[in-house]
Structure formats: structure tokens, C-alpha cells
Amino acid sequence: MATQKQIQLAKRPEGMPSDEHFNFVETEVPSPNTGEVLLKTLYLTVDPYMRGRMTDAKSYVAPFQLDEPIDGGVIAEVIETQSEKFNKGDIVIGHLGWQEYSVAAEDNLRKIDPEAAPVSTHLGVLGMPGLTAYFGLLDIGQPKEGETVVVSGAAGAVGSVVGQIAKIKGCRVVGIAGSDEKVQYLTNTLGFDEGINYKTSNVYEALKSACPDGIDVYYENVGGEIGDAAFSLLNKFARIPVCGAISSYNKTEKDLGPRVQTKLIKSSALMQGFVVNDFAKRFQEGAEALGKWVKEGQLTYEETIVEGFERIPEAFIGLFEGKNLGKQIVKVAEPDIAVLPHN
Amino acid sequence: MATQKQIQLAKRPEGMPSDEHFNFVETEVPSPNTGEVLLKTLYLTVDPYMRGRMTDAKSYVAPFQLDEPIDGGVIAEVIETQSEKFNKGDIVIGHLGWQEYSVAAEDNLRKIDPEAAPVSTHLGVLGMPGLTAYFGLLDIGQPKEGETVVVSGAAGAVGSVVGQIAKIKGCRVVGIAGSDEKVQYLTNTLGFDEGINYKTSNVYEALKSACPDGIDVYYENVGGEIGDAAFSLLNKFARIPVCGAISSYNKTEKDLGPRVQTKLIKSSALMQGFVVNDFAKRFQEGAEALGKWVKEGQLTYEETIVEGFERIPEAFIGLFEGKNLGKQIVKVAEPDIAVLPHN
Numbered sequence: 001m002a003t004q005k006q007i008q009l010a011k012r013p014e015g016m017p018s019d020e021h022f023n024f025v026e027t028e029v030p031s032p033n034t035g036e037v038l039l040k041t042l043y044l045t046v047d048p049y050m051r052g053r054m055t056d057a058k059s060y061v062a063p064f065q066l067d068e069p070i071d072g073g074v075i076a077e078v079i080e081t082q083s084e085k086f087n088k089g090d091i092v093i094g095h096l097g098w099q100e101y102s103v104a105a106e107d108n109l110r111k112i113d114p115e116a117a118p119v120s121t122h123l124g125v126l127g128m129p130g131l132t133a134y135f136g137l138l139d140i141g142q143p144k145e146g147e148t149v150v151v152s153g154a155a156g157a158v159g160s161v162v163g164q165i166a167k168i169k170g171c172r173v174v175g176i177a178g179s180d181e182k183v184q185y186l187t188n189t190l191g192f193d194e195g196i197n198y199k200t201s202n203v204y205e206a207l208k209s210a211c212p213d214g215i216d217v218y219y220e221n222v223g224g225e226i227g228d229a230a231f232s233l234l235n236k237f238a239r240i241p242v243c244g245a246i247s248s249y250n251k252t253e254k255d256l257g258p259r260v261q262t263k264l265i266k267s268s269a270l271m272q273g274f275v276v277n278d279f280a281k282r283f284q285e286g287a288e289a290l291g292k293w294v295k296e297g298q299l300t301y302e303e304t305i306v307e308g309f310e311r312i313p314e315a316f317i318g319l320f321e322g323k324n325l326g327k328q329i330v331k332v333a334e335p336d337i338a339v340l341p342h343n
Numbered sequence: 344m345a346t347q348k349q350i351q352l353a354k355r356p357e358g359m360p361s362d363e364h365f366n367f368v369e370t371e372v373p374s375p376n377t378g379e380v381l382l383k384t385l386y387l388t389v390d391p392y393m394r395g396r397m398t399d400a401k402s403y404v405a406p407f408q409l410d411e412p413i414d415g416g417v418i419a420e421v422i423e424t425q426s427e428k429f430n431k432g433d434i435v436i437g438h439l440g441w442q443e444y445s446v447a448a449e450d451n452l453r454k455i456d457p458e459a460a461p462v463s464t465h466l467g468v469l470g471m472p473g474l475t476a477y478f479g480l481l482d483i484g485q486p487k488e489g490e491t492v493v494v495s496g497a498a499g500a501v502g503s504v505v506g507q508i509a510k511i512k513g514c515r516v517v518g519i520a521g522s523d524e525k526v527q528y529l530t531n532t533l534g535f536d537e538g539i540n541y542k543t544s545n546v547y548e549a550l551k552s553a554c555p556d557g558i559d560v561y562y563e564n565v566g567g568e569i570g571d572a573a574f575s576l577l578n579k580f581a582r583i584p585v586c587g588a589i590s591s592y593n594k595t596e597k598d599l600g601p602r603v604q605t606k607l608i609k610s611s612a613l614m615q616g617f618v619v620n621d622f623a624k625r626f627q628e629g630a631e632a633l634g635k636w637v638k639e640g641q642l643t644y645e646e647t648i649v650e651g652f653e654r655i656p657e658a659f660i661g662l663f664e665g666k667n668l669g670k671q672i673v674k675v676a677e678p679d680i681a682v683l684p685h686n
Binding site for chain 2: 244259263
């Protein structure tokens with residue numbers, strides 16, 4: 001009987017996760033029943049929000065269970081089918097375990113077209129991170145032509161799309177990121193107006209100088225002192241889509257900062273937390289807009305691809321060390337049957 | 344030549360204001376030119392937001408100037424007129440100095456009807472505080488029948504109106520205030536479902552028990568640890584109108600607390616700062632609704648009236664010590680000509 005590797009949550013981290021929190025387990029390759037398919041994992045995504053699921057706390061998604069496989073977005077190939085909807089060699093996306101092979105019900109999978117774009121983009125610019133950028137910026141941020149949009153985590157999977165959409169909408173765009181290389185990527189490749197390396201700058205002073213007309217939209221990905229600085233430079237009726245606070249996810253001490261109430265009052269500013277699923281009914285609209293901008297060359301993306309199933313924990317931990325430019329993806333295997341012209 | 348008393352800002356306070364920050368000055372009673380009237384101050388309002396104007400910082404209203412009269416909402420009687428719009432004995436409301444007599448241009452005054460309601464209500468339930476409650480709760484808070492609304496500073500001029508409107512809208516209403524007397528006023532007189540004395544309770548635990556279904560709307564008047572507690576009990580898609588943060592206004596150290604980003608994300612909550620003037624175009628609508636509810640007996644109000652021009656600083660400072668129940672007003676003088684049937 002064939003076996004495969006699976007990654008389980010071994011214990012719940014306090015602070016930064018490390019190898020000891022992940023358990024590589026040898027399990028049987030399962031068999032599909034009627035209406036199911038057997039899938040070979042090709043690419044999988046590691047995302048900052050997963051850190052929240054490693055903690056056993058009430059949140060917007062259920063926590064991972066101890067000694068169970070971690071799960072998330074996966075691009076896979078159908079290698080055995082008991083479903084009339086899928087053929088061998090089809091490429092699909094689904095929410096699956098961190099394992100080399102999975103069985104999934106046909107209704108939990110969506111077929112993707114490997115001819116149209118690299119299949120990995122469905123984990124990035126055309127997937128959850130792209131949609132998170134799209135709805136958070138446009139629905140909550142409501143950027144208007146000529147306004148100043150600041151985005152933190154700007155070189156990441158979400159932030160890089162946020163800034164580019166803001167440019168498409170005619171805004172002045174300032175991105176905050178964690179290295180000179182990333183800042184150059186923002187201004188040279190993505191067309192941001194200015195970039196700030198938060199590791200080598202006084203962020204408040206740098207923002208003040210990069211935003212001479214103040215901040216109309218601050219797209220929050222990181223929290224901490226970067227958020228604090230942005231909140232001090234808000235224009236009247238500023239909007240703050242709150243997407244993430246990666247700087248706090250591995251904190252073991254309390255995440256204390258200046259309370260925001262007086263800053264919000266002074267500027268009549270709006271701050272709105274969200275998760276992408278709040279917009280689930282409109283994913284089609286978002287995916288079409290993102291796809292069109294990519295096709296037209298208005299929306300560029302970067303993927304940092306680590307190869308090898310064994311390196312999934314390393315890729316995940318790297319997110320919190322700022323190792324990724326754009327979307328962090330793990331390539332697990334080549335397809336058996338399908339041809340991926342763009343990957 | 345007649346003289347009068349005027350209160351000027353003597354120096355800018357750090358921390359809690361005290362007598363030394365106010366200067367009583369003897370000045371001439373001015374004379375009106377064409378289009379102006381001479382006014383006798385009858386009632387004036389002291390409000391927490393004025394503390395912000397005593398500081399020389401960028402805010403939503405200009406700071407008071409040193410050695411100039413402090414100003415704010417005043418109910419006054421026309422005692423000499425060079426205006427075709429106003430007669431002697433008219434009662435008007437305007438934004439005037441803290442002084443016994445003022446000259447004002449006719450366009451900066453609005454006539455009020457002393458027969459309809461106590462004239463002092465135009466500084467409270469029918470004035471800025473009532474409108475602040477109305478628009479913050481209904482426009483930002485958007486309470487729905489059956490939802491749980493929590494309001495801090497609940498026995499104050501704004502909070503007491505917020506809670507009553509929420510009751511009118513069919514919500515479960517929990518108020519937070521600073522004495523058992525105030526808490527009893529909330530539940531016995533105003534019809535709140537529960538009241539919490541923050542000085543004798545663990546606010547988080549008390550809120551948790553008073554809000555078994557979580558918090559849908561938190562109307563923020565106070566900030567500090569009370570706000571922190573409320574932010575931890577938000578339901579999905581909760582709304583937080585941010586009206587004030589009185590606990591921070593006299594702080595000399597930094598106002599630090601748990602950063603809110605992760606809490607807003609977990610509940611997809613909206614937090615919006617505002618000042619009543621953001622809704623200036625709709626004051627008529629708000630004043631009509633408030634007046635109707637008062638007339639119908641659905642909206643009750645309390646005024647804490649201190650008598651005497653000399654006691655204005657004391658009344659103002661008392662706001663930060665929680666001395667007022669409902670609207671804090673100073674009665675400066677009786678009218679010379681007019682009759683005020685309700686005051």
C-alpha cells in the first residue's frame with residue numbers, strides 16, 4: 001500500500017513557530033469513493049493568517065487541530081477520478097491538507113485552466129491575496145483619483161496588488177516594506193510613487209515626507225508602530241481597511257500602542273476590519289477584474305517559490321521574517337499527466 | 344461705561360485643568376453696529392471636547408487662543424438690537440465668548456422658542472449633544488432591532504440620548520457610567536436594560552455578563568480600558584461610532600492600550616470617528632426627530648445646572664470628575680425682558 005508524507009500541527013506555538021511545531025507523518029495514500037477524486041499536490045500556499053489558526057483562540061476561522069494535518073489552499077492534479085466532473089490530468093484548486101496526496105469531494109474543488117495563466121497565480125494575484133487586496137482597497141478604502149494611498153506589507157502578496165490597483169485608480173501610492181530590494185521593486189517594477197524601508201527609516205518622518213498632502217487611505221497589513229505612524233497622518237475622512245497585523249502574530253507580550261480613538265475623531269476616519277470571505281458573493285467580479293488587469297499588463301506580480309514538501313515549514317516561518325517578495329508558494333511536485341505551459 | 348466679566352484662557356493645561364488656567368478679566372460691554380445685536384448671556388454649555396481646544400494641537404476645531412475669551416455654545420437674550428431680524432427680548436443661540444455680554448452679527452445667531460421647551464435644552468438634548476448622539480448612533484452605529492448596543496459615558500449628555508434612541512429602535516441597551524446613582528438613573532429613569540458602574544466592576548466581566556449575545560454596537564465616549572474591554576466582545580460586523588475619549592483628555596503620559604487591529608479583523612468590525620459637524624447638512628432632520636421624541640415622552644433628559652458666571656471653570660472641570668448627570672450647563676443670569684416659562 002502506497003504511503004505519503006503529511007504535516008501535522010505537533011504543538012501550538014507561543015511566539016515564532018519553529019520546526020518543533022510541525023510533525024512530518026507517514027500516512028496511507030487514501031482512495032476516492034464515488035463523487036471523489038485522488039489528487040496529487042503540486043503547489044500550496046503559506047499565508048500569515050495561518051499563524052492565527054495555530055493558536056487555540058476564537059477567531060474568524062477555526063484553529064488547526066493538534067495531530068491533524070494543517071490545511072490551506074492547494075493546486076493539485078487529478079490522478080484518479082470517481083467523479084463525472086473531473087478527468088485525470090485536470091488541474092484543480094481546493095482547500096486541502098498539507099500532504100502529498102489528498103482525496104476530495106468534487107464539490108469542494110474548482111477546475112482551473114493551466115493555459116490561461118500560471119496555475120500558481122490562483123494562490124496569489126488571481127486568488128485569495130488578490131481578492132483581499134481588491135475588496136479591501138476598493139470597497140473599504142474607496143480611493144479617489146489624486147488621493148494618497150499608503151500600504152504596509154507593500155511587497156507582499158496582498159500589498160503589492162493593493163498598491164497597483166491604487167495606481168490604476170489614479171492615486172499617489174506609498175508602500176512600506178522591509179528591505180531596500182523590496183522598496184526598489186515597489187518603485188521600479190510596480191510603479192509605486194514612493195517606498196519606505198521601515199527597518200532603516202523613522203517611519204513617521206518618512207511617511208510625512210512621502211505624503212505631503214496627508215494620507216487618505218491606509219491599507220493595514222502589519223499593525224505595530226508602522227500602523228501607529230500612519231494613524232497620525234490621516235486626512236479628514238480617511239479610510240483604513242484593516243487586513244492584517246503581521247507584526248503582532250508572534251508576539252508573546254501584549255501588543256500595546258497608542259489608542260486610536262482620538263486620532264479617528266480628529267480626522268473623522270473610518271477603520272474597518274475584514275476577511276476576504278466577507279466578500280464571497282462577489283469573488284467572480286473580483287477575479288475577473290484582476291484577470292483583466294494581469295492580461296493587460298497593468299497588474300504585475302511576483303512569486304517566491306520554494307521547492308520541496310519538506311520545506312513547507314521553512315517557507316511559512318519565512319513569512320514572518322519578510323523573506324518573500326510577492327506571494328510565497330511551495331512547489332511540492334510536478335504533475336504526472338498535465339502540462340503546465342506557464343509554470 | 345459699563346463693564347462686564349470675561350473668562351480668558353490664561354495658560355494651556357498639561358493634565359487636568361484648574362483655576363490657574365482661567366483668567367477672569369473685566370472688559371467693556373461692547374456696542375452693536377448695524378446688523379448686530381447686544382446679547383445678555385443666560386446659559387452656557389461646558390463640554391468635554393473643549394479640553395482639546397485648550398491644547399495647541401491640530402484638531403478638528405481651532406485651539407482657544409491665550410489671553411482671549413474661551414468660546415462655545417451660549418443661550419442669550421437680545422437686549423439691544425441694530426438688526427431687523429431680532430427684537431429686544433428674543434432668545435437666541437450662538438457660538439459666543441464666555442462673558443456676560445456679547446455683540447454678535449445677526450447671521451451667526453438662531454432664534455429659539457422659549458415656549459416650546461426649556462431654552463437650555465438647545466444646549467443639550469435638542470442641541471449639539473443630542474445631534475451627536477443621533478447621527479453617531481443611527482448613521483454609523485446602524486442599530487437593528489434585537490441587537491445589543493453598549494454606550495460608555497452613558498449618563499452624560501450624549502450617552503443618555505444614545506441609549507434611549509437605541510431603546511426606541513428596539514435594541515438591548517447596556518450603559519457604562521461612574522456611580523451607582525448614575526447606573527440607577529440609566530435603568531430606572533431612562534429604561535436601559537443594564538448599567539455597569541465602571542468604578543466598582545471589572546468592566547470586561549460585567550460587559551460579558553450584561554451582553555450574553557455579544558456587542559453589535561459600541562458607542563465610544565470614553566476610551567481607555569472601558570473601550571479596550573468592549574473591543575474584546577464584538578460580534579461579527581460590529582460598529583463602533585467613536586465620539587469621544589474623555590478618559591484620555593487630561594492624560595500627560597501616553598494613552599497606551601492593546602492595539603485594535605486584530606480585534607477589528609476577527610469581527611470584521613467598523614470603527615468610525617466623527618464630529619457632529621460632519622452631519623451639518625442634516626441638523627434639521629436630527630433636531631426634528633429629537634424634538635418629537637422629547638414631546639412624546641420617549642426621550643428623557645437631565646441637566647446639571649450650576650448657577651453663577653464665577654462657577655464656569657468649576658463646572659467645566661467637573662466634567663472630568665463625572666460630576667454631571669446628563670447635560671452640564673451653567674446658568675449665568677436671568678433675562679431682562681423675556682419670560683422663560685420652562686426654565
